[in-house]
Amino acid sequence: MLKISIFGIGYVGAVTAACISNDGFPVIAADVNPDKVAVLNEGRSPIVEPGLPELLRKGVENGLLSATTSCAEAIANSDLSIVCVGTPSRPSGDLDLSYVKAVAEEIGAALAQKDEFHSIVMRSTMLPGSMRTVVIPALEQASGKTAGVDFGIAYYPEFLREATAIHDYRDPAVIVLGAMDELTLERLRKINQRLTAQEFVVDVQTAEAIKYANNCCHAVKITFANEVGNIAQATGIDGHKVMAAVCADHRLNISPAYMKPGMAYGGSCLPKDLRALRYKARSMEIATPLLDAVAASNTNQISRAFDLIARSGKRKVGMLGLSFKAGTDDLRESPLVEIAERLYGKGFDVRIYDESVSYTALSGANLSYVRTHLPHLAGLLVDSLEDIGEHADILVVGNSDPNFQNVLQAARPDQLIVDFVRLDKDARTNGENYVGLCW
Numbered sequence: 001m002l003k004i005s006i007f008g009i010g011y012v013g014a015v016t017a018a019c020i021s022n023d024g025f026p027v028i029a030a031d032v033n034p035d036k037v038a039v040l041n042e043g044r045s046p047i048v049e050p051g052l053p054e055l056l057r058k059g060v061e062n063g064l065l066s067a068t069t070s071c072a073e074a075i076a077n078s079d080l081s082i083v084c085v086g087t088p089s090r091p092s093g094d095l096d097l098s099y100v101k102a103v104a105e106e107i108g109a110a111l112a113q114k115d116e117f118h119s120i121v122m123r124s125t126m127l128p129g130s131m132r133t134v135v136i137p138a139l140e141q142a143s144g145k146t147a148g149v150d151f152g153i154a155y156y157p158e159f160l161r162e163a164t165a166i167h168d169y170r171d172p173a174v175i176v177l178g179a180m181d182e183l184t185l186e187r188l189r190k191i192n193q194r195l196t197a198q199e200f201v202v203d204v205q206t207a208e209a210i211k212y213a214n215n216c217c218h219a220v221k222i223t224f225a226n227e228v229g230n231i232a233q234a235t236g237i238d239g240h241k242v243m244a245a246v247c248a249d250h251r252l253n254i255s256p257a258y259m260k261p262g263m264a265y266g267g268s269c270l271p272k273d274l275r276a277l278r279y280k281a282r283s284m285e286i287a288t289p290l291l292d293a294v295a296a297s298n299t300n301q302i303s304r305a306f307d308l309i310a311r312s313g314k315r316k317v318g319m320l321g322l323s324f325k326a327g328t329d330d331l332r333e334s335p336l337v338e339i340a341e342r343l344y345g346k347g348f349d350v351r352i353y354d355e356s357v358s359y360t361a362l363s364g365a366n367l368s369y370v371r372t373h374l375p376h377l378a379g380l381l382v383d384s385l386e387d388i389g390e391h392a393d394i395l396v397v398g399n400s401d402p403n404f405q406n407v408l409q410a411a412r413p414d415q416l417i418v419d420f421v422r423l424d425k426d427a428r429t430n431g432e433n434y435v436g437l438c439w
């Protein structure tokens with residue numbers, strides 16, 4: 001039977017110890033705080049969490065759960081360690097990894113005394129890169145061994161919420177495993193054999209990033225609902241009714257829609273409607289810092305996209321797409337129009353292909369808009385993708401028209417591809433001369 005040690009008997013560690021021991025695995029929990037160790041050895045809970053005292057008592061009574069202050073004892077009596085020590089904020093906002101570093105050094109020293117392959121699984125929340133720059137070096141230095149070879153490494157983020165922690169542990173929405181070696185991955189799967197959640201096996205750094213993306217997403221959701229509620233209340237509307245309908249839309253709202261890193265939003269609705277709601281809030285003296293930041297962030301994304309082109313040093317630009325998304329000729333507030341204008345204004349030699357825009361411009365439907373609003377860009381439109389391919393030193397994929405794929409496939413090796421929408425990340429098999437906007 002796989003034996004587990006758990007470092008840190010706090011909210012995460014106590015719940016993890018209780019659940020794993022009740023799943024039948026022998027668990028030894030380690031903490032530097034002797035009071036927590038004593039409480040757990042008496043079968044009592046060191047924290048308030050519904051259902052936890054019962055599970056801890058059962059674990060101790062069944063002889064599957066015990067606690068110690070000795071790191072060496074915990075390592076010697078287990079095959080896999082789960083580390084759940086605290087990672088508090090520093091006053092600057094940076095993360096304080098001193099507990100993580102200290103526990104890694106202690107575990108490393110204990111690993112030096114152990115011949116068997118031991119797996120170290122970190123569950124403490126840590127910024128991407130912390131495993132590589134802090135945890136692994138501390139373990140390797142103290143043990144004299146090599147991570148992923150002489151001992152196993154994984155980062156396995158914890159998503160439980162206090163007050164529903166046992167339910168969240170037993171029924172997570174997803175499981176994210178960032179393992180460096182197969183044996184550690186296999187061991188984690190054994191511990192999780194009762195869980196039915198979708199599993200994502202990623203590299204260690206991606207696993208660290210997923211935890212932060214999750215928690216920041218939750219914070220943004222709460223703040224968004226609060227700002228909607230504040231505006232609604234001031235207008236005499238029930239914000240709960242508004243958000244209930246918003247959340248019922250599982251196609252566009254509570255869904256993966258709009259959740260891919262890429263180009264700024266644009267078009268005739270989002271920029272206009274965000275502006276109007278912010279104005280309405282301001283007129284009622286309701287602050288909307290989140291909605292304000294959305295507009296600022298979107299502008300920043302357009303600048304970032306422009307800078308990718310401008311910094312390339314190439315002057316002959318072939319833009320694939322002008323409208324804000326494929327399949328429409330609507331140019332109102334298209335971020336690509338903004339980029340094309342900046343390029344034109346700075347003297348770049350630009351050609352633009354957009355099937356929908358060319359079609360309507362040529363057929364007259366959109367011609368007056370292009371003539372009156374974008375006369376300078378009208379002359380840059382070309383009729384065929386081949387024209388773009390021939391002209392460009394730098395190909396800019398602005399929207400996800402699938403026809404652009406052909407241009408990417410036919411691109412010369414010397415042509416730089418700048419992709420705003422991740423149309424084809426593998427267009428360059430060797431990765432050279434391909435730049436993504438946020439990947």
Ligand SMILES: NC(=O)c1ccc[n+]([C@@H]2O[C@H](COP(=O)([O-])OP(=O)(O)OC[C@H]3O[C@@H](n4cnc5c(N)ncnc54)[C@H](O)[C@@H]3O)[C@@H](O)[C@H]2O)c1
Binds near residue numbers: 008084085087158160
């Ligand atoms: N609390 C949550 O809801 C939650 C959820 C998901 C992830 N997390 C993350 O999990 C980590 C732990 O959070 P927590 O709330 O359980 O922390 P906590 O402060 O409640 O517990 C941390 C425990 O680690 C112990 N500890 C410190 N150094 C040690 C060492 N060298 N050896 C053994 N034990 C040591 C402390 O004495 C303490 O008991 C944090 O990184 C946190 O961000 C927390």
